[in-house]
Every structure is written in C-alpha cells, then in structure tokens.
Amino acid sequence: MTRFSTRGDHILEAARQVVSDGGFRELQMLTVAASAGLSVGAIYRYYASKAKLCAALVARVSSRETEVLEAVAASGAPAPQRLADCVRTFLRRALLDRRLAYAMIAEPVDEAVDAERLAWRGRISRVFAGIIADGMADGSLRSTQPDVAASCIVGAFMEALIGPLSPEQPADDGRESYVESITAFCLAAVAPGSSIEAIVPDMSQRGARDE
Amino acid sequence: MTRFSTRGDHILEAARQVVSDGGFRELQMLTVAASAGLSVGAIYRYYASKAKLCAALVARVSSRETEVLEAVAASGAPAPQRLADCVRTFLRRALLDRRLAYAMIAEPVDEAVDAERLAWRGRISRVFAGIIADGMADGSLRSTQPDVAASCIVGAFMEALIGPLSPEQPADDGRESYVESITAFCLAAVAPGSSIEAIVPDMSQRGARDE
DNA sequence: GGTGAACATGAATTCGGATTCACATGGAGG
DNA sequence: CCTCCATGTGAATCCGAATTCATGTTCACC
Numbered sequence: 001m002t003r004f005s006t007r008g009d010h011i012l013e014a015a016r017q018v019v020s021d022g023g024f025r026e027l028q029m030l031t032v033a034a035s036a037g038l039s040v041g042a043i044y045r046y047y048a049s050k051a052k053l054c055a056a057l058v059a060r061v062s063s064r065e066t067e068v069l070e071a072v073a074a075s076g077a078p079a080p081q082r083l084a085d086c087v088r089t090f091l092r093r094a095l096l097d098r099r100l101a102y103a104m105i106a107e108p109v110d111e112a113v114d115a116e117r118l119a120w121r122g123r124i125s126r127v128f129a130g131i132i133a134d135g136m137a138d139g140s141l142r143s144t145q146p147d148v149a150a151s152c153i154v155g156a157f158m159e160a161l162i163g164p165l166s167p168e169q170p171a172d173d174g175r176e177s178y179v180e181s182i183t184a185f186c187l188a189a190v191a192p193g194s195s196i197e198a199i200v201p202d203m204s205q206r207g208a209r210d211e
Numbered sequence: 212m213t214r215f216s217t218r219g220d221h222i223l224e225a226a227r228q229v230v231s232d233g234g235f236r237e238l239q240m241l242t243v244a245a246s247a248g249l250s251v252g253a254i255y256r257y258y259a260s261k262a263k264l265c266a267a268l269v270a271r272v273s274s275r276e277t278e279v280l281e282a283v284a285a286s287g288a289p290a291p292q293r294l295a296d297c298v299r300t301f302l303r304r305a306l307l308d309r310r311l312a313y314a315m316i317a318e319p320v321d322e323a324v325d326a327e328r329l330a331w332r333g334r335i336s337r338v339f340a341g342i343i344a345d346g347m348a349d350g351s352l353r354s355t356q357p358d359v360a361a362s363c364i365v366g367a368f369m370e371a372l373i374g375p376l377s378p379e380q381p382a383d384d385g386r387e388s389y390v391e392s393i394t395a396f397c398l399a400a401v402a403p404g405s406s407i408e409a410i411v412p413d414m415s416q417r418g419a420r421d422e
Numbered sequence: 423g424g425t426g427a428a429c430a431t432g433a434a435t436t437c438g439g440a441t442t443c444a445c446a447t448g449g450a451g452g
Numbered sequence: 453c454c455t456c457c458a459t460g461t462g463a464a465t466c467c468g469a470a471t472t473c474a475t476g477t478t479c480a481c482c
Binding site for chain 2: 080081084106107108121142144145148149151152153154155156157158159160163178180181182183184185186187188189190191192193194196199200201
Binding site: 218244249250251252253256 | 458459460461462
C-alpha cells in the first residue's frame, strides 16, 4: 500500500506475518508465498534463498528494535534511570508480539540467520554496557565488568520474557507489574549499596581487562 | 567397557560425544552410528527414532546436573551463600563442556526434546526460587517475586555462560574471575540494601499473587 | 499492433536426512 | 550339526521441503 515499499519489502512483511504466528518453523517458501499473495518462484526473484530471506527479516526487525533502544539510551537521564528505561522498553515492545520476539531472539534457523542474531545481541549488549560504564564513572552504579554485566542483563530479561518458564500470557493487568519485576531485578544487580562482598570476592579489578 | 553399561548407554554416550562437538546440528543417525562403531540400523534397535534418542540424551545429562545442583542447594548454609554456590557450581561444570552445555540449554531440536529441556529448566528454576523464598523469609534477601527472580537468574548466567556473546574460551586464568563476576551479578540482584526504589516502584506486593 | 525485457507461475526436480527392510552373523540350546 | 533368536548391516526407500525452469503474462516503448 505505502507508496515507497518495494516488492521485496512486501515479501518481507509477509514473512514477518508468518513468523509472528508459528515462528520460523512455519516459514516455508510456500507459506510465505501464500501470505504474500505470490508464487514460490516470485520470491526467488527477490531473495536468492530461504536463508537470505530469513536473514533479511531478522536484520530488518532487529534494526528497528535497536534504534528504539539506542534512542532511549541516549537520553540525558542518569545511568540507572536509562538502564531501567531500556529494559522496560525492550520488554514492553517484545510483549506485543512474543512469538516474533522468541523467533528473533532464540529460535535457531541456520548459520546466516544466527550471524544476524548474534550481531543484534551484540548491539543490544553494547548499549547496556555503555550505560553501565557511565554509571560506574559517576558512582551511580556499582563496580562491575560492564560487558559481563550487560550480558547478564540481556540474558535475564530475555529469559524472563521468552524463556520456557515465562508465563504464557501475562494477564493484561499483570503485564506491567511483570515488566517492573524484571526491571527491578536488572537494576538491583548493578545498583550500588548491596552487601555481597562477604560472599563474592571483589574481582572487578583483577579480571577486568587482559588483552 | 564398564560392566554395567548396556548397549543403549553406549549409543547415548556416542551421541553425547557428537553433540559435545558440533551440537545437535551434527547429530545425524549416520554420525552417531559412526561414533558408536555401529550401523544406522542398530541404533534403531535401541531407540525408535532420532527424537527419542535426543530426548534420552537430554534427560540423562540434565538429570545428572540437576542432582548436583539440588545437593548444593540443600546445604544448611544461609540463603545468599547457597545461591552463590549454586550459580558457581552450575557455571564451573558447564564451562567444562560449553558446546554440550549450549546444546542442552538452548539449541532447539524438536518438540519432544524441547519438552525435556523445559522440564529441566523448570527444575533448575525451582531450586533458585526455593532459595530466594528462604532468603526473603529470614530477611537475608530482598523482597522479590521468587519465580521471576529465579527466571532472571537462570537467564543471566546462561546467557553470560553460553550466549553468543560470551567469550569463546575464557583464558584459564580468567575463568574463575569470570565465574565470580557472573555470580556477583546474580547475588547482587536479589541482595538487600540496594537503592532502586526511586526508579522502580515496589511491585512485590501488588503483582505478587492474583489467582 | 508488435516486440522484448521484466516479472510470475507452479509442476517437476533435487536434496538432505530419517527410516525401513531383506539379508547376514554368531552363539546358545538341543 | 542344526535351528532359532538376538543382534547387526547398509543399501534402498521415503519424505518434506528448497530450488529450478519451461512456460505464460504485463507493460513500456516503438
């Protein structure tokens, strides 16, 4: 419909549709073709292979999400606030389409797609690592290894979000409190002031950087 | 070799071998057969299908790990200590064979296997939720929703451990500090005393239980 | 109207494995 | 020595998609 969308975009949109209910498992060329109102062969005119199509899909969706996240991270607010905002933003957006989120985050497809996914996670993680480093610099966050902490945060909210144990469909009213619980967890993990030294030795210096 | 191991176990062991380098992606009946020194047909005498074989493999490995974890969790130590010990234990053991760990934790195969994997994660998560509940009861851990916090912890250390961004092979000397960093993160997330209320509203009551 | 390039179609083909099965092999019991 | 059953073999078969391609369409331009 939109004037500027090319045929290739149309196909990508159809693919997104398919993945968003049924995941990559159901992304077959036939299914996509049907959903796009085209024939199988036509798809090959725009994407050389299924793998390429999948990779393009992941790239497109993930870049949208990354932009949003980076925008939030760039607000001038204090680090802890930005951290919480990023987590919340990611969670809320993902909750709008969990099947797609799961597919984007975890469902394996093939190497090309995995590479795309990996790059995405890298970008997300870097956003968090940046915020954490900021917070460490001004003392608003406790001392950690930013990259490790960032990985943990990403893992924590992704697992809580789409892990096999997350509630199938948090009730509408519970959704927001669910988001806040997860956000609180992530924030507390890097907030200053908790008393863990007795149990975990301070390694933030020793293992910090050795290459 | 061992007297008591049946032929079925032998095959399972061969499968473990294959998965432990190459993951489930390379677990083909032909590959397993080769690794077991048998023919394809022979495997089918012991496992009705590839899916069954995979499920058996996951079940076997995961039950070993679960037992270890539950034993650690059952020590009489204070909750924060047990929490840290469980995380450390899991991480150290997983670091011994990361490819296998990744496969067991994350690599999807098919529904039957996923069910097995899900059950496993459930058990792990329950172990953590139990410890957290204990800690909340005696005040040694801050107030959270134990099941959500447990999911986050599992996600955090799994991602940091085997996520696509985790260091391919932490240097021998860095390994222990890596483990400690992750452990510290998990512990800090549920330790009391951090100041996050200004940013994250306390939802521990409101959204706690509504069914 | 005629021509060709770009675009579509979908049945036929190919392909990567899983699964089957007709045919050994070996050894325990008669 | 013969039979039978448990066990093993691996080539043949099957199956579910991906991929190709011979055969139409469309349409812009002459």
